[in-house]
Amino acid sequence: MQAWSDACSQARESIAFVPTMGNLHQGHISLVEQAILIADKVVVSIFVNPTQFAANEDLDLYPRTEDDDLKKLQNLQVDAVFMPSAAEIYPPNESIDYLDVPAMATKFEGAARPEHFRGVVTVVKKLFDCVMPQHAVFGEKDFQQLLLIQQMVEQQSLNIKIHPGAIVRDTDGLAKSSRNQYLSEEDRQIAPILYQSLLQANDWLMNSRLESQQVEQQSIDFLKKNGFKVDYFSICNETDLSRPTSSQQVILVAAQLGSTRLLDNLRVE
Numbered sequence: 001m002q003a004w005s006d007a008c009s010q011a012r013e014s015i016a017f018v019p020t021m022g023n024l025h026q027g028h029i030s031l032v033e034q035a036i037l038i039a040d041k042v043v044v045s046i047f048v049n050p051t052q053f054a055a056n057e058d059l060d061l062y063p064r065t066e067d068d069d070l071k072k073l074q075n076l077q078v079d080a081v082f083m084p085s086a087a088e089i090y091p092p093n094e095s096i097d098y099l100d101v102p103a104m105a106t107k108f109e110g111a112a113r114p115e116h117f118r119g120v121v122t123v124v125k126k127l128f129d130c131v132m133p134q135h136a137v138f139g140e141k142d143f144q145q146l147l148l149i150q151q152m153v154e155q156q157s158l159n160i161k162i163h164p165g166a167i168v169r170d171t172d173g174l175a176k177s178s179r180n181q182y183l184s185e186e187d188r189q190i191a192p193i194l195y196q197s198l199l200q201a202n203d204w205l206m207n208s209r210l211e212s213q214q215v216e217q218q219s220i221d222f223l224k225k226n227g228f229k230v231d232y233f234s235i236c237n238e239t240d241l242s243r244p245t246s247s248q249q250v251i252l253v254a255a256q257l258g259s260t261r262l263l264d265n266l267r268v269e
Helices: 002-010 026-038 066-075 116-131 143-155 178-182 185-190 193-207 212-225
Strands: 015-020 041-046 080-082 135-139 161-165 229-237 249-257 260-267
Touching: 015 026, 015 116, 026 041, 026 135, 026 161, 041 066, 041 116, 080 116, 116 143, 135 143, 143 161, 143 249, 178 260, 193 212, 193 229, 193 249, 193 260, 212 229, 212 249
Parallel strands: 015 041, 015 135, 041 080, 135 161
Antiparallel strands: 229 249, 249 260
16 A cells, blocks of 8 residues: 555655545545545555444444445546555554654543544554545545544644545435435435434524523423434534534534434524
8 A cells, every 4th residue: 555655656646645544435535536626646544443343332332334345436437445454553452652642632522522622543553654645535524533643634734635524414414424225214204304404403593592402302302302312512613612602603413312412513593
């Protein structure tokens, strides 16, 4: 992989990189299509990263659809697919040199999955070292992850431009996600209410005198009435996920529907 990237550099060809864990859906495809417009060459990685799974999260159950993924990437005519083994990324019998994560990583998804973001930023840095891109595309659906990757690139002084990829939604508003396949038929009909709650909260913020905490509580109540178990529904500053003080705000939500945990977000218009 490094030899191929070095040859691109020698030929003065830029590389855009899309890291994935496979099981590709239209959201991933949109990131690849964005990467194609950014650089001369496009690399997509498929690597199910073990260090972002806690002991109670079954790594072995993560869907692996490599043959189907490769067909999709071939249709998009990407230039390279990087599929390392876990032993290549984390050499056996060597301790893992984890990157430190900022306090922002302990909130929201970090509170629900304490080891998750440490594993994410560590593997992304390792993948960057392998692929050596000038550009990388990350989806905005995992908004907190996107901010942490941007911060890691800055802290490590990496010469890589991070490009956010817009959320791709089904026609009923549900954000595309690998998790959607686990929804029952009945729950799939209910799931778009998650996005409706974001739109409604945005409307309340813009057109009423409700404070952000009131909007949060009313949104949580609305979701609970519709069968969701809400982990969080929070209005935050867009840059660091602190309590809202600026005009640049984002609404984050995570909620369980049946056995499936769904994530979504919306920038406040």
